Structures are given as structure tokens and as C-alpha cells.
Amino acid sequence: DAGVIQSPRHEVTEMGQEVTLRCKPISGHDYLFWYRQTMMRGLELLIYFNNNVPIDDSGMPEDRFSAKMPNASFSTLKIQPSEPRDSAVYFCASSPYGSPSSYEQYFGPGTRLTVT
Amino acid sequence: KQEVTQIPAALSVPEGENLVLNCSFTDSAIYNLQWFRQDPGKGLTSLLLIQSSQREQTSGRLNASLDKSSGRSTLYIAASQPGDSATYLCAVSSGGSEKLVFGKGTKLTVNP
Numbered sequence: 001d002a003g004v005i006q007s008p009r010h011e012v013t014e015m016g017q018e019v020t021l022r023c024k025p026i027s028g029h030d031y032l033f034w035y036r037q038t039m040m041r042g043l044e045l046l047i048y049f050n051n052n053v054p055i056d057d058s059g060m061p062e063d064r065f066s067a068k069m070p071n072a073s074f075s076t077l078k079i080q081p082s083e084p085r086d087s088a089v090y091f092c093a094s095s096p097y098g099s100p101s102s103y104e105q106y107f108g109p110g111t112r113l114t115v116t
Numbered sequence: 117k118q119e120v121t122q123i124p125a126a127l128s129v130p131e132g133e134n135l136v137l138n139c140s141f142t143d144s145a146i147y148n149l150q151w152f153r154q155d156p157g158k159g160l161t162s163l164l165l166i167q168s169s170q171r172e173q174t175s176g177r178l179n180a181s182l183d184k185s186s187g188r189s190t191l192y193i194a195a196s197q198p199g200d201s202a203t204y205l206c207a208v209s210s211g212g213s214e215k216l217v218f219g220k221g222t223k224l225t226v227n228p
Contacts, residue, residue, distance in 0.1 A: 004159075033214075042218055042221070043207075043218040044218075045215055045216065048214060048215065091160070095214065103209065103214055104150065104165050105150070105162065105216060107160040107161070107162075108159055109159040
């Protein structure tokens with residue numbers, strides 16, 4: 001398997017523009033997670049899905065952020081409008097279904113977003 | 117609210133040294149604890165997962181221990197090598213069993 005795939009790897013955009021980040025999870029994994037990593041706050045969970053359904057979006061910073069998972073092999077994280085404080089590395093991760101104590105998450109390479 | 121702390125934030129050692137990285141968490145009601153490695157500009161690679169019922173896990177030169185009652189975990193690296201240089205992150209499942217809360221990591225440098 002190719003692992004979790006994210007695109008683009010780097011994105012530079014101007015304040016106010018719409019940004020869409022994409023993720024393809026590992027085939028057969030039931031869970032998909034979106035994280036944001038910054039120097040100040042470390043890694044933070046934004047939202048996660050189970051079988052394409054959003055389960056917990058309490059980490060989404062504000063209404064400018066939205067995430068969708070239209071099918072088991074694709075998810076998007078959209079920021080509209082983008083702001084300089086959104087600059088961060090965004091990671092997607094997936095996890096197979098299993099006993100709760102054995103969930104192991106597999107991370108993609110991340111998308112480095114810079115908003116000027 | 118679960119909080120995860122990793123000390124030290126950075127560590128520099130000579131090649132061949134054995135070392136210990138520390139992780140502490142505030143809520144002992146966890147399902148599991150994972151140690152990850154992150155290389156600069158890269159994603160996270162899972163190193164070890166310890167289930168809440170386990171005390172330790174080993175993989176090659178790595179050994180991770182878990183003491184739930186005291187809210188602590190350690191990652192032991194034996195005979196360190198320059199290739200071990202990376203940031204090591206600790207994460208615990210908290211809230212729902214699928215959710216991970218991360219520490220900010222320990223940046224390890226192994227000098228040849």
C-alpha cells in the first residue's frame with residue numbers, strides 16, 4: 001500500500017483566498033483524522049471521520065474551516081477565507097477498525113500551508 | 117482535559133549512548149499510548165503502541181514503558197546512532213478511544 005497520500009505538499013496563497021487540502025487514506029481504514037501542527041501549539045486534532053461520517057469536529061478553529069469525506073478513499077479540508085494565522089502543516093492520518101486499545105494511526109507526509 | 121508533556125524539549129548525545137525520553141499525561145484513563153518519530157519536513161512514523169493493559173513494548177533498540185497510575189511513559193533508545201536524530205512525539209488516546217492528544221515532542225540529536 002502507498003500509505004496515506006496528501007496533496008498538495010506545499011501551498012502558498014494570499015490572505016482571503018480559498019484553500020483546499022486533499023487526503024487519500026489507506027485502503028480499508030475506517031477512520032480518518034485531520035491535524036494541524038504549529039511550533040506554538042504542537043499537533044492538534046481538528047476533526048475525524050468514521051466510515052465517512054464526521055464524529056468530532058470540536059477542534060475545528062472556526063467557521064472558516066470545513067471538512068468533507070464524500071467516500072472512503074477521499075477527504076478534503078477547506079479554509080475559506082484563509083488568514084496568515086492559518087499557516088501551519090496540516091496532516092491527514094488514517095486508522096483501521098479494531099479494539100479500542102489497539103487503534104494505531106498512520107500519518108501522511110503533510111501539507112505545508114503558507115498564507116501571506 | 118488531557119494534557120501531555122514531554123521533557124526535555126531537546127536532547128543532544130554522543131553516538132553509542134543509551135538514552136531515555138520522558139512523557140507524562142494528566143488523565144490516567146487512557147486506551148493506549150503511542151510513540152512517534154518525525155523527521156524534519158516529514159510526517160509521523162509510528163514506533164510503538166502500548167495498550168492500556170500493557171506495561172511495555174519493544175522493537176529493536178527501542179523499548180517503551182507505561183505506568184498508567186503515575187501518568188508516565190518512557191522511551192528507551194539503546195546504543196543511539198546518528199540516524200536516530202529526529203523529533204520524538206508521545207500521544208495518548210483520550211476522550212473517545214480514537215482521539216490522540218500529543219505532546220510537543222523531544223528533539224533528539226545524536227552526534228557522530
